[in-house]
Amino acid sequence: QIPIRETERTNYEFFLNLPEFDRTKVNMGTVKGSQLLQPLFEYSGACSGCGETPYVKLVSQLFGDRTVVANATGCSSIYGGNLPTTPWAVNKDGRGPAWSNSLFEDNAEFGFGMRLSIDKQNEYAKELVGKLKEKIGDELADSIQNAEQITEADIYEQRERVAQLKSKLEKLDSVEAKNLLTVADYLVKKSVWIIGGDGWAYDIGYGGLDHVIASGKNVNILVLDTEVYSNTGGQCSKSTSLGAVAKFAAGGKPTPKKDLGMMAMNYGNVYVAKVAMGSNDAQTIKAFMEAEAYDGPSLIIAYSHCIAHGINMAKGLDSQKLAVDSGHWPLFRFNPDNLKEGKNPLKLDSKAPKIKLKDYIYTETRYKMLTKSNPEAASKLLDYAQAQVVKNWKLYEQMAAFDYSGNGTDKAEKSEE
Template sequence: IAVDIPIWQPDNCIQCNRCSYVCPHAVIRPVALTEEELAKAPEGTKTIDMIGMPGMKFAITVSAYDCTGCGSCANVCPGKKGEKALVMGNMEANVASQDIFDFGREIEVKPEVVAKFKPETVKGSQFKQPLLEFSGACAGCGETPYAKLVTQLFGDRMYIANATGCSSIWGNSSPSTPYTVNVKGQGPAWSNSLFEDNAEFGYGMLLAQKAIRKRLKEEVETVAASAEASAEVKAACQEYLDTFNCGASNGDASDKLVAALEGCNCETCKDIVKNKDFLAKKSQWVFGGDGWAYDIGFGGVDHVLASGEDINVMVFDTEVYSNTGGQSSKATKTGATAQFAAGGKETKKKDLAGIAMSYGYVYVAQIAMGADFNQTVKAIAEAEAYPGPSLIIAYAPCINHGIKKGMSKAQTEEALAVECGYWNNFRFNPAAEGAKFTLDSKEPTGDYQAFLDGEVRYNALKRANPEKAEKLFAKNEAEAKERYAYLKKLVTLYGEE
């Protein structure tokens, strides 16, 4: 569907994997190959020696047929000495890259690569298979890179409750779905709820999991205490019980438990094996946009966060109802034009993060991938690891914003938003030792008004009513300064104990 696609220039590649990290459609992926695997690769496959992995080869592969041609990958590529490792080139002239991509997809992620490059890092996360791929999102979408990253970190054991909106459209345009499975057949369990009750829907998923796992845990305890159980079975049972609330390690223990119990004749063992898909601790996520989280579904979001349960809420904040034509939401900022705010929104943006932090026991983070690649993956990993409710609010540039640079510069727009203070990155972790609040954004230095002028949602008001625009834009900037000052106070309030 793209006229131009990214073409890899291996001599300029530093193997940072940023291109794969920001790709909205999971069409560009790094591959680690052995010499034996490379010998079976399609003709024309380019590789370079893999940094930190002697004897291993590295390649960047591109799906020519699935790429939307947005150029986000080439935009963020640092390259070498001023030369990019990715350049956009004619799709038809480079269609052979599809065979290389298909070949790379069949190569399993190697344990030694995962051990060397930790999954909770920008580079390491991209060696994991994305379990969200080839979605129907707009070229350059700001939402899907976040969702894709979550599936790379936890997709083999995650449940997703998805609010109606853009994320449910690119997330499941029936009868197809972009959510997929890994080589073991493991992938996210996804379901779409109504707009107004998605948080409660996800909470119901969590309670159902807990009830099933509680029953299975009791059965495992029964087997472990049985005089007839072998030493191997007892050991497997104990490892499962010891890691019951430990995420990925419990998944490994679950596999060992099933292997030990398969073939056993007791009815309890048979029931455990029959329900093996429910053994491992699941990672429960609730996805949705700001129209859902700030507006229609806010009561449910608040209720679920207040529950104290181990559930993760991801808000794709486009500051507008993206999927229904661009209506104003409570996330829309002062002066922005949108449907129902054609003359510029008069009131400021709701502080959803501040409301959640007021509980004191909710993990809260604001992230913007293009502004800080490391902070994004760190916040997502921390939120999932936190044994209580978590809220992540992710800044997501949208086609409704009318970014003058184009959606190929969505990641750049995220960086500019943080640089000028329009958006702030931070993390509040109640479980952290020492400082519980971390302000990851530096003191704003960018031109705030130039940033607003770079998007049609603001610039339209400036052209239609310059006097009103000047007034509202000044108010917008003043509110941003107040917000940053408030965040700096939180640094003092929740500093080292």
């Protein structure tokens, strides 16, 4: 390595200085467009082929330096904050995602606090803009306060306006001007992401997660679902699938996987998506974009293959595809905004199961090992799991077929007549 290190250092410097694509001109809703964006999460210390990191990297690409991350303790907090180094990076302007980790059990509340704080400081900044309207100019003040900030172009324009505002504030000597200068950056829309694994979301932190989605606040929750406690050594969680072998489930887990997505959909005002990048990368992009655009709580449950599954990690995306094809992991998006147009909020993005469950699960050691240690139990659990897959698919299929035209209001009016 020593002889080529200097040469490669020069090459790497050249690579880093290549110009980035203009975020305002890229079609971020496509796979190609999203991958033209600069990642602000790179060189993590995760396992080779980790199924979680592509989703985290995608968040950093799509929402850039306005991303604020609350990270639950677990794999993602270890490879995400292995100080003194960090994979979270900055762009050419020196700005990058804000990231912090609290505990295992309180991550949802931790991120919720970030959202409340950002909202309050945004409110305070707008209040000060109103008070200083005459000094900073009516046109600039009104455009800042009424900015939509939906697209990247909108956000770029707001940043330009905030830069003008700061320039004017530096010339003012009042207390209000100085206070506004400290919170002016909160006039640019922030994207709050609460990220963690299934051990946090399904188990230890579920009470907090439920509280936060029930609040109705605009937070985005990303569950990196490996179906096992990965970081602490492979213990069974409520996300672990029926029949899988894990610590505390050495004879195969005897109960079905908890349906976190269905539980969240029952609130009616939560955007919910189930994604698997290896099966449908375009659907994954859509889900992330829609979740962030939704003005309310959103929950994305992302299939994340793991070294604990006992697979060839170089082919992890193949495992994701098999999980979807077998019906074990149905892809869907539940968008409450569709109700406003009289449309069904639930859209199934994967087709009916086209392979048997055994053709998926027995490619992974976590299931296959039970056929060696207890073939009879493995056979019974497989039959139970296959029946569960069929039942779950039929339920989702029926829900996706419901007619929401008129959103029920026309029928209610007729019954009153």
